[in-house]
Amino acid sequence: MKVVLISMPDVAPIFIHDMAVHLPNHGIACLGGNIDDRHDVYLIDLVRKRRNLRSYLTKQLKQIQPDLVGLSAMTWQFDTCLRLIRLIKNLLPGCRIAVGGYHATLMSEEVAPAPASQWIDFMIRGEGEETFRRLINALEGMDRLEEIPSLSYRRDGKFIHNERGKPCDLSRLKLPLRDRRRLTGGYHFVTSRMEVMEMSRGCTRNCTFCSIQHMYGRSHRTYPMERILADLDDIYFNKKTRMVFVVDDNFVLNPRWVIRVCDAIIARRYMGLKLAVQADCIAIARHEEMVRKMAEAGFFSVFLGIENVSRLNLETLRKGEIADEAEKAVENCHKYGLSVVGGMIFGLPQDDETAIRDNYRFLKGLGVDAIYCQILTPYPKTQVRDDLIREGLVTNCDDYRWYNGLWANVRTRYLDAERLQYLFWFYRQTVLGWWEPSAKTRKTGRQWTAIWIYLIRPVLKFLVERKLRKTGWEDRYQRETARLRQRNEFEDLRDF
DSSP states (O other): OEEEEEEOOOOOOOSSOGGGEEOOOHHHHHHHHTSOTTSEEEEEEGGGOTTSHHHHHHHHHHHHOOSEEEEEOOGGGHHHHHHHHHHHHHHOTTOEEEEESHHHHHSHHHHTTSGGGGGOOEEEOSOOHHHHHHHHHHHTTSSOGGGSTTEEEEETTEEEEOOOOOOOOGGGOOOOOOSTTBOOOOOEETTEEEEEEOSEEOOOOOOTTOOHHHHHOSOOEEOOHHHHHHHHHIIIIISOOOEEEEOOSOTTSSHHHHHHHHHHHHHHTOTTOEEEEEEOHHHHHHOHHHHHHHHHHTEEEEEEEEEOOOHHHHHHHTOOOOHHHHHHHHHHHHHTTOEEEEEEEEOOTTOOHHHHHHHHHHHHHHTOSEEEEEEOOOOTTOHHHHHHHHTTOBSOSSOGGGOSSSSOOBOOSSOOHHHHHHHHHHHIIIIIOSOOOOHHHHHHTHHHHHHIIIIIHHHHHHHHHHHHHHHOHHHHHHHHHHHHHTTTOOGGGTTO
8 A cells, every 4th residue: 555644834933944944744754664564655744845835745646646645733734734635635536534643633523523524534543653554454454443543534424433542552663764755855953964753752741731641641651772772873874864853742751761861872872963852940950960961962952841930820831930940950951061942931811011021031031042932822622721711811712723832812811912912022022132142052053153143143133223213113023923924824725
């Protein structure tokens, strides 16, 4: 059987221009790697084909003639996913369609009766490796649809939702696909080639804004050490890539295990290996030896979810009071040479203009090397969504295209959504200002940071300040948001 796996072209806002960062989709790579060998499988990551989606897909799909196409989509990407499905059905009417990812997992009951579901044959809910593998085999008559856990399938015009299966046994999963069956390439962070991998899955924290437990349950599972090293070997030796983003939901939940992983990587002696990871402030702040080991193993960057400094807002998020933990976490990272990307969430119920300004000031005072700030988003099936709806604070309940963290879909007790959107943008400009690379960032990226500092930033600063003198902040805001609103508009899909 011929199978094509597709990830969406929609991009989320990041702390530098999205053209500077292109990472491969790890989800479809894992699915592809665990399909039985007798099948032909191809990966298409459309983030690399944003400018010519229709022509590129038309050419590839007509050449491959797949029997099954699987598409993975987040909630805010699902509108694009449906457009792509209609395009595929137009090109290949007999091709079966399966959708997976967060939206299919969270919203299968809502998607099933919707008119657009007529184009969908199957939905994969939760982890997909085993469910998707068995689905393909069932289509060949070697398994039974009704016996596959976590599968939703169409029968007599209606969807049947099988019972949810147990979490995957990570020790049994094969490596993700990174060979020539991945038809798209050019993945990088600025000037360095970059790949992704995972060492663990899940998170046991109680954050009310997160939907991760709907995907993995309330669990934290780790891969066997041999599997982690085999994955790194594949990236390092076969892909000749030295920079890796570890996509674990919360890598540092078990500090003793992290230290064992670091010791294993150190013993492997990967020269020039650079690892980036996501982590919570508490573990990083309280386990300095773990941070030291991470630095020795090649970790160079850590994303820290600082979220907010308001006690009442942190209670809403069930994050605890982590301001002191955040300061200590940044201190520990910098002590051992790790760069810090600080993440904050704005638009919580208690936020007013002063709170937004003060949160940016706190973030700047921490001395983080880069920032990734978002507006609170009421993702489906999260506790915070229920709480905000109950209080009447959600202003956009169902147009999920704007649920990527950049747009205000909520109001606070003191700010309407439009004012929240403006202040989120305005104080980022006036408090944080132009990005200043840290000494470590300058050292590790001399060429591109020098271009930014001495060429791009001065030119941009001159042009922006000249324009501001003529038209003011409001005009700049309107122009920038208008540009951002077009970021995920794909002209060649408008007919679908």
